[in-house]
Amino acid sequence: MKQKRLSIFFIFIFILSLNTNVFADNAPQKPDPQIYGKAAITIDMQTGEIIYAKDVDKQMYPASTTKLLTALIFAKNKSKTDVLTYTADAKVQPNVSLNVNLHPIDIGETMTAQDAMDGLLVYSGNDVAYMIAENISKNATDFADKMNAEIKNLNLSNTHFVTPNGLHDPNHYTTAYDLSIIANTAFQNQWIRETMSKSKSSIKTSKGTTFLIDNTNKLLGKDGCIGGKTGYTLPAGRCLVAFYERNGRKILGVVLNSVYDQKDSFVFDDMKKIIDWSYDAKPVNxxxxxxxxxxxxxxxxxxxxxxxxxxxxxxxxxxxxxxxxxxxxxxxxxxxxxxxxxxxxxxxxxxxxxxxxxxxxxxxxxxxxxxxxxxxGTLLKNNLPIYGVTLLVTLVAIGIIAFAVKKLLDLIRRKKRGKYTW
Known part of the structure; x- marks a missing residue:
């Protein structure tokens, strides 16, 4: 008997293993991942649905993730073969921790727009952002006006930018949600998308100076990460935007104000957690x-x-x-x-x-x-009494009319017989 019960139990387990989604609708959701980032979001890039959310409307400093908007305006105004001139304001941009410059470059040197885009998104050059801004607009202030016009065009109400590179300014802020919209819009541009996917690149100036650069996004090429943009200032903390594609499904992640540790691992771990969680997340019915x-x-x-x-x-x-x-x-x-x-x-x-x-x-x-x-048949069933009464009335009316007609015909026949009777 005991052996028979064990057999039944194992058969039941086997059946369940063949039907892993039997209780899918009622399966409890995994708890939200615990991350160091103060704000974060993931979005299904096909549907626009928010999957994971943490303080997504809280105003934060974006640091160099700002450069995604700079890249978007750049791509709208220049082509890859255009030539840009290195400017005085680009030359004086400070190196701030992880956000560095391409120095040494002399004022007046030139490079192609393609190299400038690589320097902006792959290397995250602060000076390159200013060079781009001043080759599109008369100065960085005018370029900031273009940035804020684009922000308005995207219907973002919690974002205001002051600089093209994201170096700290109290009036330069965004939210995880707003930044996800900026990032998703930038990703739709093929030039930007191709640039973010490069793990390495080289930049050459008109004087023959060559820079070999590596992508600052440590997740690139791992577990489906196809692009992204890093950022860091002391007030902003470690920031990261990342784009993923797994089995044809694209998810965008944003982490703001995470911790910059000695190994520079926390923000990347944060991103991995929310992306993995989002791909596994089961929607609610x-x-x-x-x-x-x-x-x-x-x-x-x-x-x-x-x-x-x-x-x-x-x-x-x-x-x-x-x-x-x-x-x-x-x-x-x-x-x-x-x-x-x-x-x-x-x-x-x-x-x-x-x-x-x-x-x-x-x-x-x-x-x-x-x-x-x-x-x-619902309407017929509901109206049977009316149809029945109507039918009865109709039949009675027909009967009365038939009877009257018969009487009338009989009367006519009698009159005819009386007329010809001698």
């Missing part, structure tokens, strides 16, 4: 398939042109499971917008589409079709 979302009320006349007016409430359902990621933003901001079509009862069909349900969350919006849950 908001509405199950065939759930009733609302009802639509119809007024109509069963006899079309005559008779009483009736009302019918038709359940409106979805035919898909609807999911969302539970985080601090979705808990506060997730919205459901129902839009029903202007149709009549005569246009209703069994499971016919009657509208759209839109699930909105910040930069994410998904539409789902809504259907009328009206089984065939």
């Amino acid at each position: 908001l509405h199950k398939k065939d759930s009733v979302i609302t009802t639509k009320t119809f007024k109509y006349k069963p006899l079309v042109f005559i008779g009483p007016e009736k009302t019918i409430n038709v359940p409106v359902i979805i035919k898909d499971d609807i999911y969302y990621y539970s985080n601090e933003i979705s808990k506060k901001e997730l919205k459901e917008v129902t839009k029903l079509n202007n149709i009549t009862v005569s246009e209703l069909k069994e499971n016919g589409q009657v509208g759209t349900l839109t699930i909105k969350e910040r930069n994410s919006s998904k539409d789902y079709k809504l259907y009328a849950n009206l089984p065939n």
Whole structure:
């Protein structure tokens, strides 16, 4: 008997192993990863959905992640073969810890825009950012106006930039959410995307000076990391933007104000944690398939042109499971917008589409079709009494008319017989 029970137990375990998603909808979510970064976010780059969120609207200093916006404006105004001149303001930019310059370069030396983009994004040169700014605008202040115009164009309300390189200024700030929008926009540009993917590069000036540079993003090429941008100042802490692609799915991560340790590992560990967590995250079921979302009320006349007016409430359902990621933003901001079509009862069909349900969350919006849950014969069944009475009245009326006609014909025949009788 004991052996039989063991056999049944192992068969049950085997069946469960073949159906790993049996309890997927009810599986508990993994706890949020614990990171050193004061603010962080991950976003599904295809849908715009926020997956992981930590103080995403808190204003922070972005340090050299600022250069993603500088690169975006640069790519919009220059081509790879354009020539840029090294400026006086570029020459005097300070080396600040991890954000360094390409010195020695003389004022007036030139380089291609392609080399400048490498120096900006691969090496994170503070001087290169100023050179770019002053080759596009008359000065860095004018370039900052262009940056803030782009910020406004992206509908970002918690960001204001002052410098092209992100060196500290109390009026130079952003949020994890706003920076994710800037980063995602920059990533859509092929030139920027290709540059961030380089692990190494070389830069050559007009005087023949050559710089061999390495990408400052330690995660590049590991576990699906296809690009990113680092940053650091003492007030900003260690910052990182990273782009990942695994099995065709792209996720963007942002970490702000993490710790700069002796091995410079914390911010990269933070990013790895939130990205791994986000790829494993299971969305929460908001509405199950065939759930009733609302009802639509119809007024109509069963006899079309005559008779009483009736009302019918038709359940409106979805035919898909609807999911969302539970985080601090979705808990506060997730919205459901129902839009029903202007149709009549005569246009209703069994499971016919009657509208759209839109699930909105910040930069994410998904539409789902809504259907009328009206089984065939419902209207007929509801109106049988009226149809029955109408049929009875009609039959009685026909009977009366038939009887009257018969009487009339009989009368006519009798009159005819009387007329010809001698």
